[in-house]
Amino acid sequence: MSAINIPMPREQLERIVRQVVRQQFADRLASGEQQLAAAYTPNLVVNTSARHMHITPDDLKTLFGPDAELTVFRWLYQPGEFASEQRVSIIGPRRRMIENVRILGPARKESQIEISGTDAIALGIKAPVRPSGKTDGTPGCLVVGPVGTIELPRGVIRAERHVHMTPTDAAVYGFTKSQYIKLRVHSDSTTTFEKVLCRVDEKFLLEVHVDTDEGNACDLANATGVELMA
Amino acid sequence: MSAINIPMPREQLERIVRQVVRQQFADRLASGEQQLAAAYTPNLVVNTSARHMHITPDDLKTLFGPDAELTVFRWLYQPGEFASEQRVSIIGPRRRMIENVRILGPARKESQIEISGTDAIALGIKAPVRPSGKTDGTPGCLVVGPVGTIELPRGVIRAERHVHMTPTDAAVYGFTKSQYIKLRVHSDSTTTFEKVLCRVDEKFLLEVHVDTDEGNACDLANATGVELMA
Numbered sequence: 001m002s003a004i005n006i007p008m009p010r011e012q013l014e015r016i017v018r019q020v021v022r023q024q025f026a027d028r029l030a031s032g033e034q035q036l037a038a039a040y041t042p043n044l045v046v047n048t049s050a051r052h053m054h055i056t057p058d059d060l061k062t063l064f065g066p067d068a069e070l071t072v073f074r075w076l077y078q079p080g081e082f083a084s085e086q087r088v089s090i091i092g093p094r095r096r097m098i099e100n101v102r103i104l105g106p107a108r109k110e111s112q113i114e115i116s117g118t119d120a121i122a123l124g125i126k127a128p129v130r131p132s133g134k135t136d137g138t139p140g141c142l143v144v145g146p147v148g149t150i151e152l153p154r155g156v157i158r159a160e161r162h163v164h165m166t167p168t169d170a171a172v173y174g175f176t177k178s179q180y181i182k183l184r185v186h187s188d189s190t191t192t193f194e195k196v197l198c199r200v201d202e203k204f205l206l207e208v209h210v211d212t213d214e215g216n217a218c219d220l221a222n223a224t225g226v227e228l229m230a
Numbered sequence: 231m232s233a234i235n236i237p238m239p240r241e242q243l244e245r246i247v248r249q250v251v252r253q254q255f256a257d258r259l260a261s262g263e264q265q266l267a268a269a270y271t272p273n274l275v276v277n278t279s280a281r282h283m284h285i286t287p288d289d290l291k292t293l294f295g296p297d298a299e300l301t302v303f304r305w306l307y308q309p310g311e312f313a314s315e316q317r318v319s320i321i322g323p324r325r326r327m328i329e330n331v332r333i334l335g336p337a338r339k340e341s342q343i344e345i346s347g348t349d350a351i352a353l354g355i356k357a358p359v360r361p362s363g364k365t366d367g368t369p370g371c372l373v374v375g376p377v378g379t380i381e382l383p384r385g386v387i388r389a390e391r392h393v394h395m396t397p398t399d400a401a402v403y404g405f406t407k408s409q410y411i412k413l414r415v416h417s418d419s420t421t422t423f424e425k426v427l428c429r430v431d432e433k434f435l436l437e438v439h440v441d442t443d444e445g446n447a448c449d450l451a452n453a454t455g456v457e458l459m460a
Contacts, residue, residue: 190425191424211447
């Protein structure tokens, strides 16, 4: 399950080029040219993640049929990540349903559903705040696709706030991998989100992910500025 | 339009008694016994306000019939305020409807609807962040009751975060009326909300109101602590 053969838009390609430049920069930083830090301004982006599902190849087959593949609806900011055209409905113990939950690609080793606190209340699912992939002891739900249904045994979470960054970005900010930092969003509803997990990888672009409750609580769509702090 | 003749629960009466005691305390503070401040610990409560409507007597008649009165469903924390049994549906320009929006009593001089950012997006209404009552230039919506319908010309807002407090509480914290302060909620999703408006009145009990997006964003239901800061 991959996004091979799906054309990437120019914007996405440009990001990847910038990524290569950034990597070269990181290498020079690492080799001791510390004065470069002063010349480098990270391009901080904050995006809202709507409710979504990550899926295994097997679960995709069950829900969409044996020949199903994820197809790109929209490329996401992180290179290689995409919102797929495939959507499911999810049902919780209150027998309420949320429709049109998009699957994000590429496929993963474990299926997982990320919802907001508002969604969790609507569905009646006590979804804990967890980093992606840490699904031990989390509740499951019923997932309905056009061909079949699965009873996901676990994996319904509220995604822990996190920021993707390169080692260069981390160096410039003075953050370390897995550190919790803060995000301040300036708006009519200025808000500082704490416990934002630093995820550092050379393949990442600098981007904070918050959920829809968080994005709406701070009026992110009308924000006048964003900043990261230790 | 009032809540006369509706029995108040014991809990509500106890709050009012505490309020009188607090007022006496305030008077002594004001007369110069500043050392009292050290002995007084404010009882800070943070509550989530779900979407709701405030209504004029005329609009109530239009929606619920000429003899309609607001009847108490549940007393709220602030003395005299209540969630009524009367509910309406609201419809925005996307022709999507939100049902079961509760009217809060007592009736007011102007009808007003307070929704969350998530609701605003669902309805397609660009509701600005406003303190209650400041509805000039705000959008309206269609309001549907069991008897009639009104086209509210304005008054759909996202309520500005605010804290109700007595002059005593304000003195203890060192806050002044109309000052913007901060609320920090400690949880798995620790969050500091800024631009929290201080509303000071001798009739108030100390209580912060946030909307459902804000309450869910900071996981208020599972919070381990709350604090106010300048």
